[in-house]
Amino acid sequence: MRLLFNPADGEIFYAIRDADWFWFAHTTNIPLAEFDIDEVAPENKDICMDLRRVAGRLI
Numbered sequence: 001m002r003l004l005f006n007p008a009d010g011e012i013f014y015a016i017r018d019a020d021w022f023w024f025a026h027t028t029n030i031p032l033a034e035f036d037i038d039e040v041a042p043e044n045k046d047i048c049m050d051l052r053r054v055a056g057r058l059i
Contacts, residue, residue, distance in 0.1 A: 001039040001048050004032040015051040 002021060004014040013032060016024045018039060026032070039048045 001037045001044075001051065003035040003037065003051065004028075005035065006030060007033040012051070012054075015048075017048075017052070 001018060002014075002016050003012055004016070004026070005012045013028055014024070014026075037044055037048060037051075039045075
């Protein structure tokens with residue numbers, strides 16, 4: 001899973017699964033940093049599910 005976030009404030013704009021990365025189009029007009037998470041590792045399963053659910057939302 002790849003996270004695209006604003007390095008200035010840490011806001012996560014996109015959480016993209018590895019399977020969807022090829023089809024993903026970056027449409028945000030600001031430069032974003034990238035962070036990779038191993039989504040196959042069992043200890044990251046809950047983290048990846050939560051990130052997909054809340055990415056791009058203000059909470």
